[in-house]
Amino acid sequence: MSLKSQLTIWSIGILTLIALVAGSISYLFAQKGVGLFLDHQLRLVAGSVDEGSQLPSMQKKYLVEDPQKREYGFVIQVREQNEPVRSSRPDFDLPIGNTSGYSDQVYRYEKWRSYTIVYPDRTVQVSQSDIVRRDIASDAALFAALPIAGLLPLSWMLVVFGVGRILKPLADVTMAVTQRDASSLAPISGRNIPKEAAPLITEINSLLLRIKESMESQRNFVLDAAHELRTPLAALQLQIDNLSQGLSQEDLQARIRELQFGMQRSAHIVGQLLKMAHYEAEQHDSVRKRVDLGEAIKRCISEIIPLAEKSGIDLGMVCDEAAEILANENDLRILIGNLLDNAVRYTQSGGRIDVSVEVLEDTASVCIVDNGPGIPEELLPRVFDRFFRVNGHGSEGSGIGLAIVNAIAKRESVEVSLENRKDAKGIKAKASFRLLAKNRSPDNSA
Ligand SMILES: Nc1ncnc2c1ncn2[C@@H]1O[C@H](COP(=O)(O)OP(=O)(O)OP(=O)(O)O)[C@@H](O)[C@H]1O
Ligand SMILES: [Mg+2]
Numbered sequence: 199m200s201l202k203s204q205l206t207i208w209s210i211g212i213l214t215l216i217a218l219v220a221g222s223i224s225y226l227f228a229q230k231g232v233g234l235f236l237d238h239q240l241r242l243v244a245g246s247v248d249e250g251s252q253l254p255s256m257q258k259k260y261l262v263e264d265p266q267k268r269e270y271g272f273v274i275q276v277r278e279q280n281e282p283v284r285s286s287r288p289d290f291d292l293p294i295g296n297t298s299g300y301s302d303q304v305y306r307y308e309k310w311r312s313y314t315i316v317y318p319d320r321t322v323q324v325s326q327s328d329i330v331r332r333d334i335a336s337d338a339a340l341f342a343a344l345p346i347a348g349l350l351p352l353s354w355m356l357v358v359f360g361v362g363r364i365l366k367p368l369a370d371v372t373m374a375v376t377q378r379d380a381s382s383l384a385p386i387s388g389r390n391i392p393k394e395a396a397p398l399i400t401e402i403n404s405l406l407l408r409i410k411e412s413m414e415s416q417r418n419f420v421l422d423a424a425h426e427l428r429t430p431l432a433a434l435q436l437q438i439d440n441l442s443q444g445l446s447q448e449d450l451q452a453r454i455r456e457l458q459f460g461m462q463r464s465a466h467i468v469g470q471l472l473k474m475a476h477y478e479a480e481q482h483d484s485v486r487k488r489v490d491l492g493e494a495i496k497r498c499i500s501e502i503i504p505l506a507e508k509s510g511i512d513l514g515m516v517c518d519e520a521a522e523i524l525a526n527e528n529d530l531r532i533l534i535g536n537l538l539d540n541a542v543r544y545t546q547s548g549g550r551i552d553v554s555v556e557v558l559e560d561t562a563s564v565c566i567v568d569n570g571p572g573i574p575e576e577l578l579p580r581v582f583d584r585f586f587r588v589n590g591h592g593s594e595g596s597g598i599g600l601a602i603v604n605a606i607a608k609r610e611s612v613e614v615s616l617e618n619r620k621d622a623k624g625i626k627a628k629a630s631f632r633l634l635a636k637n638r639s640p641d642n643s644a
Contacts, residue, residue: 229335229338243272309327310328367392385406426596466594498531515555521635524634530610536602545570550568571624581616582603
């Protein structure tokens with residue numbers, strides 16, 4: 199149900215309930231007030247009656263009795279020495295009380311309210327029919343409750359009008375968003391918006407801004423990716439064109455090798471792009487489990503060993519402290535694998551790479567230290583950017599490896615840093631994980 203309907207229904211319901219209660223209370227109070235007033239009147243009339251000299255003239259009124267015209271329906275009776283002597287209404291023998299004061303009695307199936315004054319020589323009683331009293335009281339009570347009943351529909355209309363007015367800015371925002379072009383990510387105007395709804399508009403606007411930035415970043419990513427792929431594809435095209443020219447068997451073999459290399463490079467870029475897209479995607483269900491960090495690192499090393507051996511690099515584990523962490527094994531393999539791949543790829547033949555697992559308080563760190571060329575200090579902050587490569591390193595990288603590392607690190611809450619070694623030339627790459635347990639006896643094997 200809409201907020202407008204809910205507010206309207208609740209307000210109208212509450213107003214109606216209050217009106218009913220207020221009307222009933224006014225009605226009851228008015229009835230009670232009129233009852234007291236009529237009692238007072240009875241007493242005044244009784245007090246003003248003398249021995250009854252004025253009664254005969256009053257009797258004329260009752261000669262032809264019309265119940266509709268009873269007016270205030272007073273019956274005035276005077277008794278002397280236990281004998282009723284005079285009455286304003288002849289032949290109406292309402293019993294006369296023996297004590298002064300108010301009394302209620304039933305006479306001829308009708309209820310009567312009386313006030314009696316006992317004098318030494320006479321008794322005066324003034325009575326009034328309860329029907330007449332109730333009629334007068336009801337009329338007065340109705341008049342008291344009537345304004346409330348009359349104002350109720352007006353209050354309903356005011357509620358409908360007021361709620362509509364209060365919610366108009368929200369309705370305007372809804373209309374503006376509904377009519378919006380799908381590509382428009384401009385902020386929503388929160389002018390005149392109620393204070394309570396303002397945070398919602400602020401949040402939506404900040405979400406729109408983030409979507410805009412994300413879309414821009416995606417667009418740049420596609421542009422960069424296309425640009426990166428264009429170079430090897432153009433080279434491939436050129437090599438294929440050259441194939442049609444009459445070549446010797448030897449030249450042909452060389453061209454085919456170049457073609458294979460070009461294909462590999464393109465496939466590598468596409469593979470890296472896919473990984474990048476996967477790790478930067480918003481939704482990613484990471485299944486984490488307890489992992490023995492040292493064992494996982496040894497598996498990563500064994501995967502890269504053939505490449506290291508081919509390049510004549512001495513790659514080994516120099517320190518393996520017991521550490522258990524919570525991680526997604528595949529993500530961990532790719533993260534460490536990319537750091538190791540860089541160390542092997544950018545370290546010259548005959549170089550050395552030392553890998554260690556160290557525990558400090560509640561952190562387990564993997565350090566990969568190479569003695570390659572290092573990275574110029576001013577370029578270090580950019581190495582995690584997509585497609586960034588340091589000129590002069592010569593290797594055919596795509597510049598995405600560290601961006602993937604960064605994306606995984608963000609997801610898995612791993613701290614990754616890259617710095618130039620202080621003691622010698624080379625890079626020290628460090629990945630720090632939250633330690634779960636020190637569960638294995640130290641085993642410093644390479
Ligand atoms: N250990 C290292 N020693 C020297 N330079 C490095 C090292 N690690 C990274 N770099 C530099 O940082 C750049 C970015 O590395 P990154 O891993 O992101 O991309 P890549 O290795 O060029 O390509 P990819 O990993 O996608 O195949 C590299 O091109 C290289 O110049
Ligand atoms: Mg790399």
